[in-house]
Amino acid sequence: MIDIPKGFQFAGARCGLKNRRNDIGILLSDRPARAAGMFTLNEVRAACVDYSRQVMASGSLRAIVVNSGNANCCTGQQGVRDNAHMAELAATALGIGPDEVAVGSTGVIGQLLDMSKVEKGVAEAATKLGQDPKPFMDALLTTDLVEKHASAHISPSSLVFGVAKGSGMIAPNMATMLAYIVTDADVTGLDLDAILRRACDKSFNCMTVDGDTSTNDMVIVLANGASDEKPTELDFEAAITDVCTSLAKQVARDGEGATKLVEVIVTGSQDPKRIARTIADSPLVKTAMFGCDPNWGRIMMAAGRAGVPFRKEEARLAIRANGEEHLLFEFGGPAAFDPKRVSTALKSDQITIDLNLGKGDSATIYTCDLGYGYVRINAEYHT
């Protein structure tokens, strides 16, 4: 059984919006919780994004209702009405106000929600609330292969717990495709918005599967104070950041068709994040990682096209896996390495690409490889 913060309950139900597993989830706090959210910056936003941002303007929430299998995005005014109705259905079933419920949706864009199914699913989920978060996590998944959750203790009696989903259309810009974080800490006096923003900038916003920013991205944190513990900002932010970083890595590792987690670290640049992101999004780098090919020239090519000046004569490129480091490029030319040994190292399910360009800042981006599975999932995931 997964340990969860006090005062929260979870539920999931299956109403037929997707083929298998749960597709409606409810998360409930037994008292009003302080709430902060980060939402996609995509110009094309789903109804749930605008709605949740609006109800969270009060800084407080009781519940979140989520569906998977349908993003309810680009569905016009009917989509906006359906989203509000989904919040009302949850509020009625839970005996709270509709302005205390945030909504999340994930799935195909451009199709109207089947509201008779949603009605049934919400009603059923509301009767199943309990301490086990698994049915709720199931209800978030689409092409995900595994559930993602993470915990961090702030103190022995106060916990941060987070769940996330996401596998494709992952290049969060302010948030990722559905992550919900709950804590029983009492965060009175802390700037929850600012803490969440900083944690996201170091975690979800440093992750990419395919460079495609979703229309439905949202990260919400609820702090209900049920533990009566008032953490310091430092302790609380460390715990939130830990949970967000763990979830971000889990999402990258479970990228559509991925076989490995790839961590790209760029050091010594005026804009290391931009270079790291360009490497992490390069299809040629990602296919080389899939093929376990020590084709480091593609990494240098990607770094060079990021639009950030550097001198290749000062660059040093290494790959780390299984506790070994392999130097690949130095002093403007190839290093003496054994391609077979590097290729074997690249079979690891966790690779670090380390590019040092001289003096300057450092940044890390989490991504995955690009293989046949990504094409299969996305060429065959028909509307």
Next chain:
Amino acid sequence: MIDIPKGFQFAGARCGLKNRRNDIGILLSDRPARAAGMFTLNEVRAACVDYSRQVMASGSLRAIVVNSGNANCCTGQQGVRDNAHMAELAATALGIGPDEVAVGSTGVIGQLLDMSKVEKGVAEAATKLGQDPKPFMDALLTTDLVEKHASAHISPSSLVFGVAKGSGMIAPNMATMLAYIVTDADVTGLDLDAILRRACDKSFNCMTVDGDTSTNDMVIVLANGASDEKPTELDFEAAITDVCTSLAKQVARDGEGATKLVEVIVTGSQDPKRIARTIADSPLVKTAMFGCDPNWGRIMMAAGRAGVPFRKEEARLAIRANGEEHLLFEFGGPAAFDPKRVSTALKSDQITIDLNLGKGDSATIYTCDLGYGYVRINAEYHT
């Protein structure tokens, strides 16, 4: 036999830098030709790029020598010396000065050229010069499936002829992976650099296969005046632009693993090129095109993440193929279309995505779909 401008000769030879086909090519003008070039803006540039830019500072060239199978990039000072030596070998064999020869290289990054092979190949090619450009075109290809060439008459007796190679690592930033354009027009008094820049901006710089800008991109135009025709700037620029656009479309259609050419037209925006490029580079859009899936939500998602504001309520998205137009999205919601008919239309080998966002400028980007073939080629194209 392909029609070529007067005063030019071509040759190709096979020296073993790649597995099959020619790998050394020579292009020669029988008199000094006015020359202009566009080169990659990647920070990591091959030796041939810096060398060719330098020798072309005079504005004049006699010949170009090219190898495929090895990019001679990230090869340190030895790579710089090998590149200069390759130019000298060609100059000696052709009886001209080394500063009259530009060099092009394409292939794997980070490996030293086998100069004994290059020596043999250049010597052999120099003895085979003739009117047929095919052996030269062969010598440019790497993962390309087809040769790319295009012609445009400026007048009945004056011609522009161009060849290009490129299939992966294609997102030209100022030029594409090796394109050479020759004309017998007399361009005295015309600004050849400016004309080439404008032609590239409308053609090669509007093309992407995988968003990865090569380290070796170059477009060179040679005008030798052998026809004694002095075209107007208007006529000459139209012919150059025609040839460049045709070559750019051929490169996109022959993208690694591609099954179709996809033309993305965005209208009515303050930055339509950025939106069109984001759509064209989106892995989710490209895999949907490969899967013949009318999953238009991905197109709207990609448009929305380009970082250019628009209102989705004013957007109108259509797909054209086989002379039919299918409206997919309008007034903020899905249009009434028959998914099966659209899916059938998407089986065409040429698709146009047409996104109208209201008032503003228009831009077109050429790209291709993303299928299993791209992964196969790039996961298995081992160093």
